[in-house]
Amino acid sequence: MISIVVFATGLTLILIGIWGMLTHRNILRIVIAFSLIGTGTHILMVAIGYVARGTAPIIDAGLSITEAPMRAVDPIPSALAVTAIVIGLAVTAIMLALAIRLYEAKKTLSIDAFTESKW
Amino acid sequence: MIRRAGIVLAVALFGFVFASLTVHHVERQSLPPLAKRYVELVPQELGAPNVITGILLTYRALDTLGEVAVLFMVAAGVGLVLGSRARRNENAPSDTPPSSRQASEIVRTGTQILVPLIAIFAAYIITNGHLSAGGGFQGGAVAASSAILLLLADPRQQFAQHFLSSTESAAGVLFVLVGIAGLLFAGGFLDNRVLPLGQFGTFFSAGAIPLLSVLLGAKVGCELSVIIDRFRA
Numbered sequence: 201m202i203s204i205v206v207f208a209t210g211l212t213l214i215l216i217g218i219w220g221m222l223t224h225r226n227i228l229r230i231v232i233a234f235s236l237i238g239t240g241t242h243i244l245m246v247a248i249g250y251v252a253r254g255t256a257p258i259i260d261a262g263l264s265i266t267e268a269p270m271r272a273v274d275p276i277p278s279a280l281a282v283t284a285i286v287i288g289l290a291v292t293a294i295m296l297a298l299a300i301r302l303y304e305a306k307k308t309l310s311i312d313a314f315t316e317s318k319w
Numbered sequence: 320m321i322r323r324a325g326i327v328l329a330v331a332l333f334g335f336v337f338a339s340l341t342v343h344h345v346e347r348q349s350l351p352p353l354a355k356r357y358v359e360l361v362p363q364e365l366g367a368p369n370v371i372t373g374i375l376l377t378y379r380a381l382d383t384l385g386e387v388a389v390l391f392m393v394a395a396g397v398g399l400v401l402g403s404r405a406r407r408n409e410n411a412p413s414d415t416p417p418s419s420r421q422a423s424e425i426v427r428t429g430t431q432i433l434v435p436l437i438a439i440f441a442a443y444i445i446t447n448g449h450l451s452a453g454g455g456f457q458g459g460a461v462a463a464s465s466a467i468l469l470l471l472a473d474p475r476q477q478f479a480q481h482f483l484s485s486t487e488s489a490a491g492v493l494f495v496l497v498g499i500a501g502l503l504f505a506g507g508f509l510d511n512r513v514l515p516l517g518q519f520g521t522f523f524s525a526g527a528i529p530l531l532s533v534l535l536g537a538k539v540g541c542e543l544s545v546i547i548d549r550f551r552a
Binding site for chain 1: 346350401451520
């Protein structure tokens with residue numbers, strides 16, 4: 201049950217990101233919308249890895265080694281989410297650097313000013 | 320008007336696809352076989368209580384190494400995109416007065432109190448990555464947040480560029496050397512069993528995983544600080 205709520209939350213965030221990317225004309229807002237899509241994807245991955253009544257795959261007083269395979273959630277999507285967060289940060293940093301250069305070229309952040317790259 | 324209708328149509332279609340995905344999503348009742356193997360093997364073979372750290376720093380450590388390489392390339396890429404700007408600004412006549420006003424006293428005092436605490440917290444997260452939630456990436460990001468705070472308090476703050484880049488390079492080289500040691504003395508590249516596994520659940524355990532965590536944390540923290548520093552006007 202709980203994973204369906206998290207799943208829907210991730211998809212809603214992705215949808216908001218798509219809408220924001222399509223409607224906004226400011227490059228910074230488009231970058232924010234892109235980050236929203238990334239965050240929604242991370243939440244989605246964690247939701248897919250959830251196992252009913254599972255707990256974090258960390259062996260401690262509350263989760264012994266023998267019962268871990270029965271009670272732990274899938275660790276692979278969580279490990280993948282760490283990777284995806286770092287790559288998301290990398291893409292955002294490059295996008296922001298390019299936004300700075302575009303602003304210097306036209307003194308505006310509206311994509312309407314960059315008609316020469318329109319096809 | 321047509322544009323707006325197109326956007327509404329696209330978002331509605333995506334919404335339809337996502338809604339049907341949500342409706343048909345079934346919660347898993349048990350782990351898939353591969354995940355089950357990981358959950359069993361990480362505590363037994365690697366001696367690490369945190370399964371995710373075990374996957375990231377041993378079974379999938381080559382991916383982690385590649386990811387650090389991606390971060391390095393981003394630092395280089397941001398420097399490439401923004402680098403010529405800094406040089407041009409230096410050449411430009413600096414008759415315009417600096418428009419940025421000083422940060423408020425709350426921010427400056429808060430920075431002095433928080434930066435040591437953030438550093439300690441980052442060290443805690445990095446060194447406990449094999450025992451509980453945490454690890455090199457997370458702790459490195461926390462450490463880099465103190466760099467943002469320092470820049471907010473004083474935008475003209477100069478970081479020790481030489482120290483950052485040499486720490487980053489040394490951590491990267493040591494990370495690969497630990498990996499090669501795994502190739503020579505244990506099961507394969509970046510195998511953590513080059514060091515004794517120790518007692519399960521104690522601070523000095525899980526072989527080379529704490530060492531790799533520290534190296535990764537230092538590298539990520541330095542790289543993110545360099546990236547943040549490059550964005551300064």
